[in-house]
Amino acid sequence: MSINSFGARRTLEVDGQSYQIYGVDAVEGSADLPYSLKVLLENLLRTEDGANITTDQISSLGHWDPEAQPSHEIQFTPARVIMQDFTGVPCIVDLATMREAVADLGGNPEQVNPLSPAEMVIDHSVIVDSFGTPRAFEFNQEMEYQRNRERYQFLRWGQGAFENFRVVPPGTGIVHQVNIEHLARVTFVGEEDGRKVAYPDTCVGTDSHTTMVNGLGVVGWGVGGIEAEAAMLGQPVSMLVPRVVGFKLHGALAEGVTATDLVLTITQMLREHKVVGKFVEFYGPGVAAVPLANRATLGNMSPEYGSTIAVFPIDQVTLDYLRLTGRPEHQIALVEAYARAQGMWHDPDHEPRYSEYLELDLSTVEPSLAGPKRPQDRIPLAGSKQAFEKVVPRYSSQPDITVPVTLSDDRSFDLRNGAVSVAAITSCTNTSNPSVMISAGLVARKARALGLSPKPWVKTSLAPGSQVVTDYLDRSGLTSDLDALGFDLVGYGCTTCIGNTGPLIPEISAAVNENDMAVTAVLSGNRNFEGRISPDVKMNYLASPPLVVVYALAGTMDIDLASEPIGTASDGTDVFMKDVWPSAEEIEQIVGSAISADMYTSRYADVFEGGPRWKSLETPDGKTFAWDPESTYVRKLPIFDGMPAEPQPVGDITGARVLLKLGDSVTTDHISPAGAIKADSPAGRWLAERGIARKDFNSYGSRRGNHEVMMRGTFANIRLRNQLAPGTEGGFTRDLTVDGGPVTTVFDASQHYQAAGIPLVVLGGKEYGSGSSRDWAAKGTMLLGVRAVITESYERIHRSNLIGMGVLPLQFPEGFSADSLGLDGTETFEITGVDAINEKIPETVHVRATAPADAPARTVEFDAVVRIDTPGEREYYLNGGILQYVLRHMASR
Structure with missing residues (x-):
């Protein structure tokens, strides 16, 4: 119970029910705070304990200086934790491992339980093996259960063994859409001393796109799995109060412009504005013109422009959506009453104080797509043909190549660079949005009526974010139109967007790989990084669902959709995009x-129950898990093995070698890929040695519960370019323990270094670790023996995750890089001053890099910035990681 120093505790009456609330207006200066900081302020008032959260900290937040750089640390306690299965399975593996480790340290294993509600939606494991057929959904789900039976049995065990943990079974929907449609409370209700307490619904999630819930006014963001586990176990999230960017909206979108176009425009604006680590908050008269689904889409893309959140305040649009999605009337009344009582209800005429300001007239947004490899690379649709022709020489050694192809059904055609090999309506970003889904169906209806169909080289798919999408497509009669164009239901999950695209049409795959072709994927997702969508596809474009259908019909990115036909009607006339594009009136009707x-x-109604397949899974009993030593999916993580009750002091890093030297924009996909496992990779060889057939390798994402696979897959992305091994692409490096430094796999080299007792470092450029909040990008780095990473800059989540796994994040001095300092990666590194962290966080440590003995004498010295940003992070680092810190505290209790 809060010690209530500010007298903030009061009663709110809603429809005859009483709730205790903590009024933020009790703190001086709160009236003009941004919406998001009012939520944080309430969090501190409610959890004030005089130790971790003090009156000074609360007062400081009330008097927040928008101009100041972040320096004020707070302890934020989220109301709940949300997970998807790729990142959630390792969380539950860790909790199961912690139960045994607590027992080894003399504690009670049953005390390891989520203290905050933890909900998991299994949505990342369905693969598009079958498409373009009415049986695709059933076939893909059957294959999903066959591949993932071990994982699903483990999760069913966890659902029964752990308190406060619920699982939404496979085939239900995508985590973020299920979150906004059902799980999000907007105003949470808890209990304190027998009284109901109302407070803002806040959450952290093990997926970076947790920010989709920001569209509902819920302050929540993605964290690494290890940070989420700590939150589940009662540890607050240590953070610096961020700068807040106010984004003022005016006007309304023009006819024919979609939510996707708006999102890609704002993504480009915010990435250029540099909002990494900041809060973004939308406000102003244009907010009321943004439907909830569009708000959720904007929130979803927050990781793509780098902000921690991108939140909309609560208003009538919020309430209308809660009513539409079937929330109880009392809950809706509570949300409104609470928001108004706390000054959290949006007033379009009120301008809070913000650190920075941006502005957009919605009427100026134009149709767009983004690609070929980053979400922020927006292209106006009118210039897409020229943009494609400009970049295709980078992706194919023969830009004008033509390859004749004959399919198994005897259809023949010429395949060219730019051919759309994948057209996928997929991912939470857009499939939560009825207007763009209905729009896609209307494009299909008009195209079908004209006798058009996708080109024969296109793999089409439809993976809605929830079963409700199927319901309204059925009710409107649009399902049959989408089916007629090959956009049959393939599953309810994150498919193509996460790399679960499945194989291309075999003849297309062969032509691409034999002729170094640059075919394309067009998807309605949020990520289009290199190597993510398919190993056969080099160029990936994000587009709205109706535009995905248009490109499937056109069959190529090398087209001007404004002036060139997308196909030929059954009467022989040319058909243009304008002939199939629906009007706003048609969509709204x-x-x-x-x-x-x-x-x-x-x-x-029974979302946690699951169907016959889920219920029929054999599930082990017991409060500790019976590990199968032969399992290739779920294995006990070795990070607690031999852990002493008290941590050892940290020391300097001496005699270290470079495992990888990397460039800018290295994503967590590059560090820990989620897609296919190559047969000749260390992970593929490990599976083959255990009798696993190639067809059953599944993906890296599905095997995140097995550290043996995951550490072999670390830095194994097929598009990774390690400058220490020039001329290679993929998970390769030089093994400098061997004369001549031969090129080998990253995993094999790391094993040699660790056997020789040699610590490792990784050198990187700007925006290191951008992308998904993958715990394995940090876990794998640690298990490979990497002690420190030195880069020009980090994305927020990965830097935090590195600390959470005991890896030291360092930064080159401002204006310097590995290249400008003359580092080529062959040097031996001494990092001194690390031992100072035992007392306090030093601003810098000293780095000395010495050229190898067989090279001209050369020494490079510089002071690297220590990126342990808070005292809480320092405690985690001193303990060897956040889980070790939590475990020791549990055992001591």
Whole structure:
């Protein structure tokens, strides 16, 4: 219970029910705080304990200086934790491992339970093996259960063994869409001394796109799995109060412009504005013109422009959405009453104090797509043909190549660079948005009526974010139109967007790989990084669902959609995009008539129960898990093996060698890929040695519960370029323990270094670790023997994750890089001053890099910035990681 120094505790009456709340207006200066900081302020008031959260900290937040650089640390306690299965399975593996480790240290294993509600949606494991057929969904789900039976049995065990942990079974929907449609409370209700307490719904999630819930006014963001586990176990999230960017909206979108176009425009603006680590908050008169689904789409893309959150305040649009999705009327009344009582209800005429300001007239947004490899690389649709032709020489040694192809059904055609090999309506970003999903269906209806169909080289798929999407497509009659164009339902999950695209049409794959072709993927997702969508596809483009259908019909990115035909009608006339593009009136008419609250209440009535496949899984009993030593999916993580009750002091890093020297924008996909496992990779060889057939390798993402696979897959992305091994692409490096430094795999080299007792470092450029909040990008780095990473800059989550695994994040001095300092990666590194962290966080440590004995004498010295940013992070680092810190505290209790 809060010690309530500010007298903030009071009563809120809603429909005859009483709730205790903590009024933020009790703190001087709170009235003009941004919405998001009011939420943080309430969090501190409610959890004030005089030790971790003090009156000074609360007062400081009330008097927040928007101009100041972040320096004020707070302890934020989220109301709940949300997970998807790729990142959630290792969390539950860690909790199961912690139960045994607590027992080894003399504690009670059953005290290892989530203290905050933890909910997991299994959505990342379905692969598009089958497509373009009415049986695709059933076939893909059957294959999903066959591949993932061990993982799913383990999760069913966890659902029974751990308190406060619930699982939404496979085939239900995508985590972020299920979150906004059902799990999010907006105003949370807890209990304190027998009284109901109302407070803002806040969350952290093990997926970077947790920020989708920001569209509902819920302050939540993605964290690494290890940080999420700590939050589940009662540890607050240590953070610096961020700068807040106010993004003022005016006007409304023009006819024919979609939510996707708006998102790609704002993504480009915010990435250029540099908002990494900042809060973004939308406000102003244009907010009311942004539907909730569009708000959620904007929130979803927050990681793509780098902000921690991108939040909309609560208003009537929020309430209308809660009512549409079947939330109880009392809950809706509570949300409104609470928001108004706390000054958290949006007033379009009120301008809070912000650190920085941006502004957009919504009417100026134009149709767009983004690619070929980053979400922020927006291209106006009108210039897409020229943009493609400009970059294709980078991706194919023969830009004008033509390859004749004959399919198994005897259809023949010429394949060219730019051919759309994948057209996928997929991912939480857009499939939560009825207007763009209905729009895609209307494009399909118009194209079908004209006799158009996708080109034969296109793999088409439809993976909605929830079963409700199927309901309203069925009710509007659009399902049959999408099916007719090959956009049959393939699954309810994150498919193509996470790399679960499945194989291309075999003849297309062969032509691409034999002729170094640059075919393309067009998807309605949020990520298009290199190597992510398919190993056969080099160029990936993000587009709205209706535009995905258009590109499937056109079959190529090398087209001007404004002036060139996308196909030929059954009467022989040319068909242009304008002939199939629906009007806003058509879309709104179907959205208004086809969607109702009963769809949501029906679909979510028993969302945690699952179907016959889920219920029939054999599930082990017991409060500790019976590990199978032969399992290739779920293995006990070795990070607690031999851990002493008290941590040893940290020391300097001497005699270290460079494992990889990397450039700018190295993502967590590069560090820990989620897609296919190559047969000749260390992970593939490990699986083959255990009798696993190539067809059953599954993906790296699905095997995150097995450290043997994951550490072999670290830095194994097929598009990774290690400058220490020039001329290679993929998970390769030089092994400098051997004369001549031969090129070998990253994993094999790391094993040699560790056997010789040689610590490792990684050198990187700007935006190191951008992308998904992958705990394995840090776990794998640690298990490979890497003690420190030195870069020009970090994305927020990965830097935090490195500390959470006991890896020291360092930064080159401002204006310097590995190249400008003359480092080529062959040097031996001495990092001194690390031992100072035992007393306090030093600003810098000293780095001395010495050229090898067989090279001209050369020494490079510089002071690297220590990126341990908070006292809490220092404690985690001193303990060897956040889990070790939590475990020791549990055992001591």
